[in-house]
Amino acid sequence: MRHALLLLLLAVPVPLAAQQSVERGAAAAPTVSIRAYNLAGSIRVIGWDRDSVHVGASVARGSRLYFGGSRTALKLGVEAGASSGATPPSELILHVPKGARVWLKSATAGADVEGIDGEVDVSTVSGNIQVRGDPSLLAAESMEGSLDIGGSASVLRLKSAGGSINFKGFAGDLTVSTVSGNIQLNVSGPVATGRVESVTGRIAWAGAVGAVGSLDLQTHGAHIQLALPRSQDAEIDVSAFSGKVINGFPSARRSAPPGKPVRYLLGDGSAHIAVRSLKGGVTISAEQ
Amino acid sequence: MTCESARNLIDSYVAGTLAARDALALEEHVAVCAECTIDLAAAGSLAGPVRALPRRMDPPGDLWPAVRQRLVRKRTPGWGALAAAAVLLIALTSVVTALLLDRRDATTASLASGAAAVRMVEAGYVEQALELEAALEQGRERLAPETITIVERNLDVIAKAIAESRAALEQDPANQDLRILLRTGHEQRVALLEQAVRLSREL
Amino acid sequence: MGVHEIASGMNADPGLLAAQAGDPDAFGTLYHAHVGRIFALCLRLAGDSRRAEELTQDVFVRAWERLSSFRGESAFTTWLHRLAVNVVLTDRRTAWRRSRRFELTDDPAAFERGVDRSEGVELDLEAAISRLPEGARTVFVLHDVEGFTHDEIADMARIAAGTSRAQLFRARRLLRGWLER
Incomplete structure (x- = not known):
C-alpha cells in the first residue's frame, strides 16, 4: 500500500523552472522492466546490487521529468515543453537492479550502459551508444551514431546505418549490420552463429567460430578482413567478385570445387564460414 | 573420407537409401571419427x-x-494506384517504380534468364518498401530534417548497391552468392525504412 | 516427408481459380484447407503461439495479394509454404528490434499455450525445438520437419548452403542432448 501511494505520487510529472537537478527513487523487482526516454543530452544507466531504481536528472528549462509505474515495470523520461525548435539537452543518470530489463530511446542523446545482467535494448538516431557489462541479450541500434560495446551477451544485435560498430568480448549468437559504418569485432570465445553485413563499411573480424558453428561476413563494396585463431577448424567459402583474395593463414588448404567459390580448409573444417563481397577484397589471416 | 563428405551421406544412411558401398565407407569413417559418430x-x-x-x-x-477483413482492405488498390503512390514518393523511391513496371512481364520471361533471376529475388520487397515509404511519408513532419537527410543518404547508398548487385546477377543468374547479395540489399533497405517509420512514431 | 511430396494438383481446382479471380469466399475454402499446416510451420519457426497467429494471418493476406502470380508450375501447397517461410524470415530479419523483443526470452511454455496436442514424445521434441537458437531452429524446422533442401534454405534464409548444413548438425546435437537428459 505504501508503495502504491509512493508510485502514485511519483507518476505526477515534475515541473521544472530552469536547468534543475531532480532525484527520484522507487523500490523495484530485481528483474524490473524499465523504459527510459531522453531525446537530447545523455542517458547513463548503471546496474547495482539493490532492489530499487534511482534517477538523478539534470533537466533543461521548460522540460519535465516523468517517472511512474510499478515494482515490475517503470517508465520515465524527459518531456520537452511546448516550445518549438530543437529539444534542449537534459542529463539522466539511472541506477537500476543489475538484473533489470532496460529499454532506452533517444534522438541525439548519447546512451551509456554498464553493469546490467538482464536484457538491454538501446535505440538512438544520432547519439553514440556505449555498453559495458554482460547483459543476457543486447540490442543496440542507431541511425547515425557509433556503437562501442564491450563485455559478453548470449545474444547480440548491433546495427547502425552511418555509424561505426566496435565490439570486444564474447557473444554466442551475433548479428551486426551497417550501411556505411565500419565494423570491428574482436570476439574472445567461439561464436555459435555470427552474421555480419555492411553495404560500404569495412568489416574486420578477429575471433574463433565454434565447432559446427557458422559465420557469415558480407559486404557490398568494402574490404573484409578475417582473422582466425591458428587452431580454428573451418571450411571457408570466399566469393570476391572483383576484389582480390589474400590468404595469409599458413595451414589453409585452397580448393575450388566445381560450381563453388574459392574454398579454404582449416583442419577438419567443422565450422562453416562464408565471406562475400561484390566489389571489395578479402584478407584471411591467423590471429597474432 | 573427410568429415564433410561423411556428413553429406548421413541423412541418406539414416533413411536407408545409401548405396552399400557408400554406406560401408561411411561406417568406416564413423568408426574412427568421434565427431561424425555424434552427428550420425x-x-x-x-x-x-520428427516423422x-x-x-x-x-x-x-x-x-x-x-x-477476411484484411483481404477486402488490401485488394482495393490496383497496380495503378500503387504506381501513383510511387510517383508521390519519388524522392525516396528511385528503384521501386522501375521494379513495378518491370513486374508486368515477370511471368512470360524464361526462368533461366538473368532478369527472371532478379525478379525471383525481388518479388515481395517492392510492395513492402512501398507500404513503408507511404507510412514514412505520413510521419515525415514528425522527423527532424537532419534525420530525413540521414535516412535519404543511406537509402541512396543502398539503392546504388542494389543496382550493382542486380546488374551482376543478370550477368550470372545461377550464382547463389549474387542472389544473397541482392536479397540482402533489399532487406537492408526495408530494415532502414522500418527503422525510420518507427522513429517517426516513437519520437 | 516434406512439402514437396504433397503435390495436391490444386492448380486445376475451380476453387483456386475462383480465388485467383478475386472471390474471398473461395479463398476462405483454401484458407481452411491449409491453415493447420501453415500455423504449424509459423509456430515452429517463431517459437511463440501469439506471434505465430499474427504471422499466419500475414501469410494468407500475402497469398491473397500474390495469388494472381501463382501459375501452377508447382503444387499450391509448395507455393504457399515457400511464401510462408519468406514471410516469417523477412519479418524476423526486418523487425528484430520491435518492442516485443522483451518477450523473446526462452519460454518453452509459450509454445504450448492454447495448442491442443497429445502428450508424449512429440511434446518433448516440440518444446526442445522451441528452445533452439533461432538460426539452428530455422534450419532444423525447414530441413528436417518441412523437407526443404540446403540449397533451398540457403536461398530463402540468405545464408550459404554450408552454413545451413552446419546449423542443422548443431541443432540436432543440441536436441539430442536435451532429449536424452
Missing part, C-alpha cells in the same frame, strides 16, 4: 520422433475473420 547418432535418434510430429496444428482461435 543425433540424426538416427531424431528421425523417428511423428503433427503436420497440422490449429491456431487457438479462428483467424479467418481477421484475415
